[in-house]
Amino acid sequence: MSCSSDYAPQLRARGFRMTLQRLAILHVLRHERTHLSPLEIYKKALKELPGLTEPTVYRTLEFLADNGLVRPSYAVNGRLTYEIAGNDHHHVVCRNCGAEIKVEHTLLESLYRLLETTSGYRSINSHVTFFGVCPECQSS
Amino acid sequence: MSCSSDYAPQLRARGFRMTLQRLAILHVLRHERTHLSPLEIYKKALKELPGLTEPTVYRTLEFLADNGLVRPSYAVNGRLTYEIAGNDHHHVVCRNCGAEIKVEHTLLESLYRLLETTSGYRSINSHVTFFGVCPECQSS
């Protein structure tokens, strides 16, 4: 498998199309391993695909998130960022300094099962960001 | 206790001030028991306090959230809404139709303890919104 794994069949199977814009954005997110703001993604993808526009980036990110190819998550300031969908994890972010750590999804697995049975809702699987105070900031 | 409980001492103790704008916004949120968008809050509070401006509403909501008087939460579209801080609960929202239900915080209590011990972060207590598919939409 080359650098860009082929997401195309995945989309085509659902009646969607693979476009240069989607490829460029996925490519950016596959290289930067962390989450980025729409604007950051736009700037980087623009270099790979001149002519790309901001509305397209916003729409594409939402589209890719709906289809499980990228994962949306909220930054400290409440703004939306995106990262490539990989092995499932969540975040704990420090309210004070913004430092963040990952939490494996397995820790939340049983909670999700519990929520599904008590609520009747299915496929609860969204990414969650928790806010707390990191060890560093606790000494203040 | 009258309709508007006195939040003032709470703020003053931390060196902040109680203002007409803050009172108006709190008043709105205490009456509408559900969460509202900044714009909705602005429109309602404007009637109580003519001259109030939108930037003030945005800043005030963020301020009140920082001080635990209101609770921020994310709507289906990813936009921020606010509700009055009351008994602790979370939300499960339907990805499809937007229907939502509350989840008592007690269900998440043990998870939060677990996260605190494994991560070293303290006072993890943020409101969380989970996304899933509601029973109605499961028949489609």
Added chain:
DNA sequence: CTCGTTATTGTAAAAACTTGCAATAAGGAT
């Protein structure tokens, strides 16, 4: 390989949200 359908994009403009700064007013001190 060419054509036709329609998902997707760019354009332009609007709506939502944020920021810098001077003017105002809350509330402690006199």
Added chain:
DNA sequence: ATCCTTATTGCAAGTTTTTACAATAACGAG
């Protein structure tokens, strides 16, 4: 009661995000 300090507001302008719609291009069918 009045003054002073400074937290908070309004204003005006900026940035970010969304929307409507016509133009474009992906890709299945012939």
